[in-house]
Amino acid sequence: MRSGVIAEGVLWLLAAGLFVLGADFGARDIGAFEPSMRDANVMRLVTWNVGGAENGVPHSMKEEHVPAIADALARLDADLVFVQELVDGAQLRRLADALGRDWTAWRGRGDCGVLTRRSDVERWGPRRVRNHAGVLWPRDGRDLVVLALHADAFSAKERNEAIGESHAALMAQAGHAHVLLGDLNLDVDQDKKSELFSDDLHADVESYNVLAATLTDAALGKGPTAEPDRRLDYVFVSRELEIVAAGPWFGRRVGTMDHHPVVVDLRWR
């Protein structure tokens, strides 16, 4: 009887000790992006799906959200801003006007657009991809090639093909460094049952990995980019670029918007 009491006591103590050992007392800092002053040689890029969803129904950018979006973008003072889920070119121009006179904007294909204050940025983009906006930016004597993509939200196979074609076109474009970013609408993060959100997880895994094989996922481990708790927006950069900082900037979406802006600071290696 007594030996049982002692053994039980030892087990309780052991359990308590092991739980203390297993406790994670470290601060949970996932290092999400916070805008700060940057060096002159640092390039800042932003991708933001500015649409949203209301009562389960997706919608493009709402006019009432333009001031808040412009305010966030003005604070970021990025070199290149890529937006998705625009209603039309006129709406994009209104967003550019809200940012200031020195901002120019143009639509890519589909619901994608570009905003920039840099006068030397050229338009570029592959013909076969439906929703995209791309630029060529000569910077410090080298050419940066960027392609923004808004992949299909409901079909993994559509995403698979769009991402594959975009990646192939991007890497075929002459330049010193390449960046592929945008709302890719796939979530293969660890520790999640992603098949709950995808009609073909295998295709999404392949889509992600074709990019990860040649480019670096800049905002990996920096947290979700969209509601509910999903990482759908990515910035993939080639090895010629050093990632100074990257991640979603939380607290900027308003109303029924469902994505955070994802920001990356880069410089040439």
Place this chain on the structure above:
Amino acid sequence: MIARLELLRLWRSRRPGIAVLALVLFLVLMLVGFYTYAQSKTHGAVRFEYTFENKSYFNGLTFALYAFYFGFVLLLPVFVATEGGAQVAGDTASGTLGLLLARPVSKARVFFTKLGLAALFCFLLVGLFLGVSLVVGLVAVGWGDLALYPGVLQMTDRPQHLAQGDALVRFLLVWPAASVSLLCPLAFSLWISTWAKSAVNAVGLAVSLYLVLYVIAEVHFFQDLRPWLFTSYATWWRAFFRERIEWSAALRDGARVLGFAALFTALALRRFRTREG
């Protein structure tokens, strides 16, 4: 004496044989699945034009890893919970426990003998399953390096590669780590077994509760509940398949697993000690 008796009863129960047979059947089905998948990838019906896979992606090590992963989360806990659930409740129902305790032997000794033998059974079952998976992989699929990709089995968040020798060492490390993981469902089912008077009820309740907790732990919407569920840490051994093992995180998860196992064992012992008969 008690240990020999318990060992003999475990062998005569046929539970170990049934578990081994089920695992072999599972491996055969996995092998068929691998072959049909490979066929569909090479003879038409291929839609993935931008695949990351290559000829050397699927090999014996990949087979062993897939087989062990799915076997571990879906099959091994069921056999282990069956073992734990049958221990005390089965003996109570048959009256064997009363006969055992009529001898000059403490309840604690009987309890720890049963637990120890069941834990040894877990350890051997995991080792056998891993070993057979690797051998089947080697013979039927052929070995190579182990490539892992994000999204596959939730093993890694970036593409990674382990040389064959390194990967085999990781499989060896996983043996004790996965065995430790199974101590949780074992102790949990033993605790339930101390309350039940029928082995069927104990096993049924233990298995169903394990599955409920496993599903809750897997769905990330329930992330606030996860830290409190032992099933959240069941596959902590996956850390040993990373290119660079994060030892502090792995050992922390290992401590949590052992903590839950100690907690359930303490609860089971308390109930076993204080109950009548």
